[in-house]
Amino acid sequence: MTMKYTEDHEWVRAEGGEATIGISPYAAEQLGDVVYVELPDLGKSYKAGDEAATVESVKAASEVYSPVSGEITAVNDALEGNPALVNESADGEGWFFKIKLANEGELAKLMDEAAYKEFVAGLE
């Protein structure tokens, strides 16, 4: 079960045909205090790269794109009452949604942790 990343700072953790998606700790740090997360509707389908959620910090709103195609199978309801989970645990309890993978091959196009680390280092 490995973590994959996009250039838009989403992470994907795939397991048994289902992927969990969130934003990276780097992204959460850049956003600042998260105050609201708008999550997708259950059952809705997205293509890789579609806007699926919005995260609002005290500073601004940012779109979250689904890194993979598929149907939403779960959303993290805990974020509704406690959006700060995104700052506290961006790659854990602060996950956004789960998606049933339509095409597992899409995962291969994403960065692995080492590549993402290098990508972030290049931004600073």
Next chain:
Amino acid sequence: MGDTPGNLKQTPLHALHVELGGKMVPFAGYEMPVQFKGVLAEHIHVREAAGLFDVSHMGQAFIIGPDHDTSAKFLETLVPGDILGLAPGGMRYSMLLAEDGGILDDLMITRAGSEDYAGWIYVVVNAACKDADFAHICAALPEGLELDIADSKALLALQGPKAVEVLANLAPEAGELSFMNGKRMEIAGIEGCIVSRSGYTGEDGFEISVPGDEAENLARMLLESPDVEPIGLGARDSLRLEAGLCLYGHDIDRATTPVEAALTWAIGKRRREEGGFPGADKILGQISDGAPRKRVGLVFEDRAPAREGAKILSEAGDEIGAVTSGTFGPSVGAPVAMGYVAKEFAKADTPVGVDVRGKVRAAKVSKMPFISKRYQK
């Protein structure tokens, strides 16, 4: 602004901000700290204890004339406030107005407190407008008056319920000031400070003009108190928004009048009777007949913050205005915003919709401030 880090100006506290971990961003031509520990924590800290802000990017100047009446009468040709009627040390919020009644900038105006400075009026204007403001004032200056731009001075704000205790420790006189009054004083041996009991947070507090080369010394002394934390521009914005205070260039600008901006309270009674300020015809007409639109507060049913530019809709779905400032209010615990609506929708509790990125969110027109102000009278 298109500024590259290379040509950004720095305030005398720049090194201290960096040392304290401030995240520096370009703002109005300056490199300023947007946050230290985080906007939410800083915001709450100011409401519960005290916060120190660097607002040295703002423009400070003195209008100097032979006596108060001469200086005040001159300033009254540019602003609609009653400046003549200020008691020594008295401070007022006012606006520089254009001939069509539009707002060129908003500013704080303080009459010198002591006889030694009779005829001196201290003004503080917004950073982004200061060059234009000072040129505007200079162009209107009559013989015998001068404008002294105090660009070697820093400006600190100490805000929050603990501010008085902290500052009075260093300058007992500061604790005696009443709200919207200012005075020259020495703070812990630093001469030439001007302290006023005022601010931009809705809390009790002070604004302190200090010689630039003593600013870091003073800031360090204030930060020695365990009650005081450094605060960035992010929390400054959410604090002022919760307090219902305007941000120039967003909530008020060249295209808004004081009446539309719900700032009619800042136009003195005598000024309403006598006129004699730029745009008086239009503004006095709006005072008697109403303005076509009005600045209002907005509160929301859910947690999605509406940002600047979001359209405000009537219940029927018609566009009736736009949000000019909006964020999540940390002390309110919900989104807060202000914006302009057509006058028939300006009454408190009017239900409206706000288009937040394509989704219409239920909102209500609200009185401001969104929090109860705790100014010390």
